[in-house]
Amino acid sequence: MNVRKAAKKAKDYRYVLLVMRHAKTEPQNAKGDFERELLDKGLKQAKRMAKGLKSMGLTPDQIDCSNAVRARQTCERMLKVFGDGPKVDYTKSLYEDGMQSVFDALASCKDKRRTLLVLGHEPTVSMACQWLAGPGSEPDAADLLTLGMPTACVAVFGSSEPFRKWGTHEADLIAVLTPKDFD
DSSP states (O other), X not given: OOHHHHHHHHTTOSEEEEEEEOOXXXXXXXXXXXXXXXXXXXXXXXXXXXXXXXXXXXXXXXXXXXXXXXXXXXXXHHHHHHTTOSEEEEETHHHHSTXXXXXXXXXXXXXTOOEEEEEEOTTHHHHHHHXXXXXXXXXXXXXXXXXXXXXXXXXXXEESSOGGGOOTTOBEEXXXXXXXXGO
């Protein structure tokens, strides 16, 4: 699905969830996995994705982000585009606790929040997306998730129900977007 169609379809939903994998990082460093930093390419990916989401009308009003360095750097770069609007929570659970941490983010999101961005790591983000995708999902987008999410990739979901009511296989997967979609 192209970006314009995805943006139009997202407007049909009261609640939109963006599930994102952090941007491109260094392969490893002496401090360990948690401390890995973004490469220049990753900084550019994060900025491009934020500009793209903003152009689609999908600026989040809340961001739940892993507190690992690479995820924080991705979020901070995106906030330069989004501005001060999003409420941001950095949490260790999105680094350590797997899929449950994504569902916990949904469960704790206030009903007044309409667009939520959950920013984490593989394989957690792609697995959670597969569990969220319901029968109204775009088949091609759902197929992409089985391969895992590349860096700076965003899965866009919609529902008329508040995030706290989302269960497995109940949200519509609208699109899976990469920074290249916004070139």
